[in-house]
Amino acid sequence: MDSHKMKEIGKRIEQVRRRLGLRQCQMAEKIAVPQTTYSRYENAERTPTWEFVKVLCNKFDIDDDWLYSGEGSMFKSKTETPANQTLQAEIETLKKEIQDLDKQNKELGDELRKRLTELLDLHTKQPINTT
Numbered sequence: 001m002d003s004h005k006m007k008e009i010g011k012r013i014e015q016v017r018r019r020l021g022l023r024q025c026q027m028a029e030k031i032a033v034p035q036t037t038y039s040r041y042e043n044a045e046r047t048p049t050w051e052f053v054k055v056l057c058n059k060f061d062i063d064d065d066w067l068y069s070g071e072g073s074m075f076k077s078k079t080e081t082p083a084n085q086t087l088q089a090e091i092e093t094l095k096k097e098i099q100d101l102d103k104q105n106k107e108l109g110d111e112l113r114k115r116l117t118e119l120l121d122l123h124t125k126q127p128i129n130t131t
Contacts, residue, residue, distance in 0.1 A: 003044065010044035012067050016060060016074065017042070031055045090119060 017027045028038035033052060040046035048056075057064045066072045097112055 006044040006047055008070060009048065009067065010042050012070060012074075013048065013056070014042045016056065016062055016067075019074065020060065031059060090115075094119065 017024065020027070022030070024039055024042065025035045028035040031038070031052070032055070037046065041048045041052065053064060053067060056062060057067065061076045062074060063072055063076050066074050094112070094116060101107070101109075101112075
């Protein structure tokens with residue numbers, strides 16, 4: 001891969017991370033690569049592996065065509081992805097549990113609080129289609 005193409009892909013990898021509101025170390029942790037490796041991908045010092053691209057795109061519903069070409073939309077159509085279906089199901093379950101707790105004038109339990117935190121952490125700043 002030529003250096004110009006690598007730089008463009010590195011910029012788009014950085015755009016994804018910034019859009020998600022993450023630091024490099026957080027992003028690296030979420031996709032299970034060393035922070036130094038992740039940094040080298042962003043800075044075009046190293047060509048991203050196919051496995052890295054696959055994990056990045058699947059975990060955050062990134063359109064791999066956009067990642068390689070810069071054309072189209074960063075995120076895949078949310079209504080078509082299994083991740084969105086799972087997210088929506090989890091949101092509905094959590095809403096019901098929160099409503100039940102509210103009716104009983106109870107506070108969030110540790111397990112529910114942990115699930116909410118993980119859900120928000122994973123999907124912060126991603127466009128979510130709730131229809």
